[in-house]
Amino acid sequence: MKKILLSLLALLTVSTFTAHADMTFRDHAGASFTIKTPLTRIVVLNSSNLEMFLAAGGKPLAYAASSTTPEYVAKQLAGIPSVGQVQNPDIERIVALQPELVIGMNFPFHVSMVQTLKGAGIKTALFSPTTPEDVTKVIRLYGELTGNRTKAETSARAIEHSMDRVKKRTASIKKKKVLVLFGSPESYSMVMPNSYTGMMLSAAGGRNITEGIKQTDEKNKMSAGFLPLNLEYVTAGDPDIIMLINHSNKETAAAGSVLSSSPAWSALRAVKNGKVYNLKFETYGINPTVRTGEAVAELSQMIYPELYK
Amino acid sequence: MKSYTEQDNRKKYMTGGIGLILLTTGICVSVAFGTVSISLSEIFGIFTGANEGGMYHIMMNIRLPRIITGALTGINLALSGAILQSVLKNPLADPGIIGISAGAGLFAMAVMILLPSYTHAVPPAAFTGAILTSLIIYLLAYDGGAHPLRLILAGVALAAFLGAFMTALMVFYSDKVQGTVNWMAGSLSGRSWIHVRMILPYTVLGLFGAVFGSKYLNILMLGDDAARGLGLSVEKVKFIMTILAALLAASAVSVAGLLGFVGLIIPHITRLIVGSDNRLLIPFSAVFGAITVIFADTAARMVFSPYELPVGVVMAFLGAPFFLYLLKRRTR
Numbered sequence: 001m002k003k004i005l006l007s008l009l010a011l012l013t014v015s016t017f018t019a020h021a022d023m024t025f026r027d028h029a030g031a032s033f034t035i036k037t038p039l040t041r042i043v044v045l046n047s048s049n050l051e052m053f054l055a056a057g058g059k060p061l062a063y064a065a066s067s068t069t070p071e072y073v074a075k076q077l078a079g080i081p082s083v084g085q086v087q088n089p090d091i092e093r094i095v096a097l098q099p100e101l102v103i104g105m106n107f108p109f110h111v112s113m114v115q116t117l118k119g120a121g122i123k124t125a126l127f128s129p130t131t132p133e134d135v136t137k138v139i140r141l142y143g144e145l146t147g148n149r150t151k152a153e154t155s156a157r158a159i160e161h162s163m164d165r166v167k168k169r170t171a172s173i174k175k176k177k178v179l180v181l182f183g184s185p186e187s188y189s190m191v192m193p194n195s196y197t198g199m200m201l202s203a204a205g206g207r208n209i210t211e212g213i214k215q216t217d218e219k220n221k222m223s224a225g226f227l228p229l230n231l232e233y234v235t236a237g238d239p240d241i242i243m244l245i246n247h248s249n250k251e252t253a254a255a256g257s258v259l260s261s262s263p264a265w266s267a268l269r270a271v272k273n274g275k276v277y278n279l280k281f282e283t284y285g286i287n288p289t290v291r292t293g294e295a296v297a298e299l300s301q302m303i304y305p306e307l308y309k
Numbered sequence: 310m311k312s313y314t315e316q317d318n319r320k321k322y323m324t325g326g327i328g329l330i331l332l333t334t335g336i337c338v339s340v341a342f343g344t345v346s347i348s349l350s351e352i353f354g355i356f357t358g359a360n361e362g363g364m365y366h367i368m369m370n371i372r373l374p375r376i377i378t379g380a381l382t383g384i385n386l387a388l389s390g391a392i393l394q395s396v397l398k399n400p401l402a403d404p405g406i407i408g409i410s411a412g413a414g415l416f417a418m419a420v421m422i423l424l425p426s427y428t429h430a431v432p433p434a435a436f437t438g439a440i441l442t443s444l445i446i447y448l449l450a451y452d453g454g455a456h457p458l459r460l461i462l463a464g465v466a467l468a469a470f471l472g473a474f475m476t477a478l479m480v481f482y483s484d485k486v487q488g489t490v491n492w493m494a495g496s497l498s499g500r501s502w503i504h505v506r507m508i509l510p511y512t513v514l515g516l517f518g519a520v521f522g523s524k525y526l527n528i529l530m531l532g533d534d535a536a537r538g539l540g541l542s543v544e545k546v547k548f549i550m551t552i553l554a555a556l557l558a559a560s561a562v563s564v565a566g567l568l569g570f571v572g573l574i575i576p577h578i579t580r581l582i583v584g585s586d587n588r589l590l591i592p593f594s595a596v597f598g599a600i601t602v603i604f605a606d607t608a609a610r611m612v613f614s615p616y617e618l619p620v621g622v623v624m625a626f627l628g629a630p631f632f633l634y635l636l637k638r639r640t641r
Contacts, residue, residue: 066484085481087480087481088480182488183421183487184425184428184488184492185428185431186431186432186566187421187489187490187492188491189491213616227616228491228496228498228616228617228619229499230498230614230615230617231371231498232344232345232367232372232610233344235345235367236344236363238363246488258428258429262501263501263502263503264370264501265499281425281485
């Protein structure tokens with residue numbers, strides 16, 4: 001009995017100790033933070049960070065709304081106040097909420113807010129994960145910030161496990177050549193290997209036909225990850241499969257019809273064989289963060305249906 | 310007097326000759342060079358029907374239609390600009406001034422962002438937007454007659470109004486803007502025979518119309534009152550020529566996106582070379598428009614190959630300094 005009491009006491013001191021621990025971390029804009037955890041009042045300003053934050057077991061104090069917020073995330077946000085649009089959050093409302101931390105994206109609209117919020121004594125951390133590893137790191141970080149380490153670990157593990165499974169499945173097969181196009185037929189861009197979608201493609205076991213093109217801008221990976229379509233390059237590359245990300249989430253039945261009606265496309269082997277698929281914008285047009293594991297598995301099944309029978 | 314006309318004629322033939330040589334060179338160069346290198350013997354094989362492999366497809370379905378689309382786009386935009394500069398008696402007039410870019414831009418962008426499943430409808434949407442906007446501007450400016458200054462002001466105001474909607478779309482759907490940037494900058498990437506078929510009727514109509522109308526444009530240049538005194542039905546000519554310019558520019562924009570530069574600068578460059586007689590200015594503008602787009606697009610394809618630049622970027626980058634050089638030489 002005494003032993004149990006003692007160990008309980010020990011556990012209590014440990015947990016109270018961690019509860020008031022100073023945590024130091026660095027955000028993706030390079031700023032360093034030292035904060036007492038766990039935090040309970042956090043405002044999250046964009047969709048992908050919200051998704052990771054919720055997956056890490058956090059409950060935001062308020063959030064900024066976006067048209068790209070997936071439905072399941074929107075459901076979890078019911079009843080939580082909004083502070084405006086992602087591109088233009090209401091700074092006055094944020095300050096009035098007195099958050100301990102604001103989490104945003106490393107892009108101009110949020111970078112420009114950092115100083116203003118600092119003036120009001122509010123810290124702003126910016127996270128824009130550009131690789132699947134970044135995603136799991138950020139989820140674990142959010143778990144530590146909000147004191148939900150176990151929940152965050154489970155979420156991060158789930159992503160890693162799903163990707164590992166796909167990696168094992170596709171390890172020894174002959175890789176198919178894939179071209180992923182983003183945009184509309186009048187304005188297609190090719191998805192490059194260093195974009196998030198490109199990384200998911202290679203994780204899914206596909207060989208991106210654009211991998212031979214050198215990319216100069218390594219820093220700004222998400223936006224450097226698209227190149228204007230070069231049809232001659234594509235024709236010479238002769239992809240096995242073409243995947244289209246348009247801005248709609250709807251599955252249009254005839255993905256190939258857009259391409260097969262154009263003589264510039266119709267002679268391509270992938271188009272002739274009907275190997276043209278639509279990819280959902282919600283998952284592949286933006287960083288799907290928490291859903292990366294599922295997305296990679298889905299992509300792999302589309303490319304290698306024979307492997308998953 | 311006689312020697313003047315002779316000198317004039319010689320200049321005319323020389324410019325025409327140089328223009329045709331440049332055009333032929335441009336077409337040959339752009340046919341010969343691309344991301345995929347095709348040897349001369351292969352090219353010969355393709356055009357004689359001996360070669361029907363992958364190279365045949367690259368040449369006949371990708372490279373060639375793109376070059377033709379580019380040339381026709383250049384012709385249409387340059388003609389449109391030349392006509393408008395005469396009708397509006399304003400050197401700064403270009404298809405943008407009668408709302409072509411704003412109308413086409415807003416409609417195309419709305420389709421690409423809001424109705425992504427209907428992206429195949431971008432060319433007709435852009436065309437409709439352009440024509441609709443230019444008609445609205447004409448109606449707004451019409452008051453017993455379409456006074457050039459009123460047309461220009463109405464155009465600027467409406468362009469600003471539509472521009473606000475475009476900016477709003479970009480802000481609210483910033484994540485989807487990436488898919489529209491190439492179109493907004495003007496690009497010939499992926500253009501094929503469908504696009505040639507779309508634009509060709511307007512080029513034919515426009516060329517005939519503009520060449521036939523050039524003498525009326527000359528009379529218009531004398532001023533509305535003088536033209537009326539010479540027996541010209543000023544309003545009718547103005548309206549028909551404006552509509553023709555709108556059709557030309559709208560068809561060009563609908564296949565190539567917002568290519569802003571050609572319509573403004575090419576007529577000027579041509580004017581600096583052949584003078585402002587519309588009977589020369591109109592056909593030469595067409596030739597130089599085609600040359601400019603063909604060369605610019607070849608550069609766009611080749612400079613950072615396989616990275617393709619939007620042709621609009623190359624055109625402004627090379628063309629604007631050249632224009633400034635001509636201007637400087639002329640004023641000296």
